[in-house]
Amino acid sequence: MTTPNPPVVPLPAEIESGGAPFVLDGSTAVGPDPDAESVRVAEQLAAHVRAATGLPVPVRPGDTGAAITVGRADGSGLGAEGYTVVSDAAGVAVRADAPAGLFYGTQTVRQLFDPHERAVAAARVRDVPRFAWRGAMLDVARHFFGAADIERFIDLVSFYKINVVHLHLSDDQGWRLEVFRRPELTRVGASTQVGGGAGGYLSQEAYREIVAYAAQRFVTIVPEIDMPGHTQAAIAAYPELSATRAEATPYTGTDVGFSSLRAGSAATTAFVEDVVAELAALTPGDYLHIGGDEALSTTEDDYAAFMRAALPVVAGHGKRVVGWQEIARADLGPEALVQYWDHRVPQHAARAASAGAGLVVSPATNVYLDMKYHPDFPLGQDWAGCVELRDAYDWDPATVVDGVDETSVVGVEAPLWTETIVTMPDVETMLLPRMPAVAEVGWTPAARRGWDDFRGRIRAHGRTWQAMGATFHRSPQVDWD
Numbered sequence: 001m002t003t004p005n006p007p008v009v010p011l012p013a014e015i016e017s018g019g020a021p022f023v024l025d026g027s028t029a030v031g032p033d034p035d036a037e038s039v040r041v042a043e044q045l046a047a048h049v050r051a052a053t054g055l056p057v058p059v060r061p062g063d064t065g066a067a068i069t070v071g072r073a074d075g076s077g078l079g080a081e082g083y084t085v086v087s088d089a090a091g092v093a094v095r096a097d098a099p100a101g102l103f104y105g106t107q108t109v110r111q112l113f114d115p116h117e118r119a120v121a122a123a124r125v126r127d128v129p130r131f132a133w134r135g136a137m138l139d140v141a142r143h144f145f146g147a148a149d150i151e152r153f154i155d156l157v158s159f160y161k162i163n164v165v166h167l168h169l170s171d172d173q174g175w176r177l178e179v180f181r182r183p184e185l186t187r188v189g190a191s192t193q194v195g196g197g198a199g200g201y202l203s204q205e206a207y208r209e210i211v212a213y214a215a216q217r218f219v220t221i222v223p224e225i226d227m228p229g230h231t232q233a234a235i236a237a238y239p240e241l242s243a244t245r246a247e248a249t250p251y252t253g254t255d256v257g258f259s260s261l262r263a264g265s266a267a268t269t270a271f272v273e274d275v276v277a278e279l280a281a282l283t284p285g286d287y288l289h290i291g292g293d294e295a296l297s298t299t300e301d302d303y304a305a306f307m308r309a310a311l312p313v314v315a316g317h318g319k320r321v322v323g324w325q326e327i328a329r330a331d332l333g334p335e336a337l338v339q340y341w342d343h344r345v346p347q348h349a350a351r352a353a354s355a356g357a358g359l360v361v362s363p364a365t366n367v368y369l370d371m372k373y374h375p376d377f378p379l380g381q382d383w384a385g386c387v388e389l390r391d392a393y394d395w396d397p398a399t400v401v402d403g404v405d406e407t408s409v410v411g412v413e414a415p416l417w418t419e420t421i422v423t424m425p426d427v428e429t430m431l432l433p434r435m436p437a438v439a440e441v442g443w444t445p446a447a448r449r450g451w452d453d454f455r456g457r458i459r460a461h462g463r464t465w466q467a468m469g470a471t472f473h474r475s476p477q478v479d480w481d
């Protein structure tokens with residue numbers, strides 16, 4: 001008989017459990033290495049434990065005798081994100097070669113921790129991720145979500161070792177980022193959203209704060225400005241950008257594919273330069289996402305011309321480009337990343353892979369978090385079918401696209417589109433429990449994964465979400481604790 005794995009999600013590459021747990025008391029302290037990053041990660045862990053237990057849990061930099069230690073492993077071959085955790089009756093040790101690994105190790109400790117018993121389950125963990133890109137996307141364009149909501153989203157996903165948060169910052173229904181050289185984008189373009197509500201936007205200051213908040217959780221923000229389609233909000237602000245009939249109001253419905261920037265015009269060239277320049281300056285991460293999806297009213301020639309002009313602008317500002325799969329119609333270099341989403345046209349992704357571009361895989365049928373869980377579910381869409389928890393879990397990135405193997409796949413990403421999603425409880429309901437399933441797809445070696453084991457581990461997380469005040473879908477596929 002094998003003992004079930006402790007409820008750690010994503011499942012670590014190696015974990016052995018069993019034995020007496022470490023029980024915290026009023027004298028338990030955290031002793032990080034004295035460097036600033038180790039201390040910060042230790043402070044974050046201590047804050048969670050304090051909130052859950054009311055214990056003082058002081059942080060004492062350099063105290064190697066503390067019961068909980070957090071520090072460098074020195075050359076153990078764990079890489080930038082790997083870590084070890086050893087917990088037993090005497091204490092807990094988190095070790096990594098780099099700060100991100102320390103952070104991931106402490107997320108594992110949080111998941112081994114039972115707040116009622118004040119105990120960390122005994123375990124020996126050695127863990128490294130399968131894929132470098134483990135993403136979640138939030139569409140703040142269809143319905144606007146501000147900095148506090150985005151930070152809450154980052155809290156939830158980083159607990160599952162997600163390291164990329166992709167923000168969909170513009171669409172037909174709203175432009176959501178302040179651009180100093182283009183004030184009408186926010187004055188006009190941010191003034192509404194799906195259904196006609198007030199909309200809103202992130203000031204550059206708020207955006208920087210989000211980037212910093214994410215960095216403290218080892219999350220890279222990948223901002224997306226969607227072009228040349230999905231641009232009605234920009235066109236409402238600057239009608240000269242339009243390839244077709246320009247209407248001066250942002251759109252509040254949910255159709256796609258009707259708007260397009262005019263390729264090759266001086267107005268469009270200047271616009272792309274202004275927006276990309278400011279966005280690149282605001283974004284420390286390597287990547288800018290330029291959309292490129294569903295440009296259904298852009299001719300084939302115009303699409304090619306638009307991308308021929310836009311791709312060098314991104315490169316010229318020192319960033320690597322990411323685009324939705326349709327961008328594979330343009331000539332991409334090997335530094336580009338292409339995001340696969342639509343199973344109805346897999347040839348785009350295959351073409352990108354054969355050109356040497358990396359793929360982020362987001363198969364709508366498995367990881368579109370805006371799909372309904374079941375046909376009667378009150379939130380979400382169903383064009384890609386319903387996506388229950390097992391659908392989000394039971395698939396493999398290396399075999400999901402015909403003609404694309406693991407060497408081309410940089411990782412996975414779960415997008416949450418918000419045409420039907422209005423509030424944070426809506427966001428949480430669509431995210432939980434599917435996002436943790438996708439996080440495991442991105443992190444855990446394929447040979448280690450199994451639905452029955454996952455189902456057994458995720459059941460304990462319902463309590464954690466309740467304690468966090470998060471709403472979740474009580475999937476009937478899980479016997480929730």
Ligand code: TNX
Nearest residue numbers: 256293294324341370381417
């Ligand atoms: C397709 S996925 C879209 C989005 C919609 C989504 C709704 C993609 C690149 N484009 O514009 O919000 O479907 O599920």
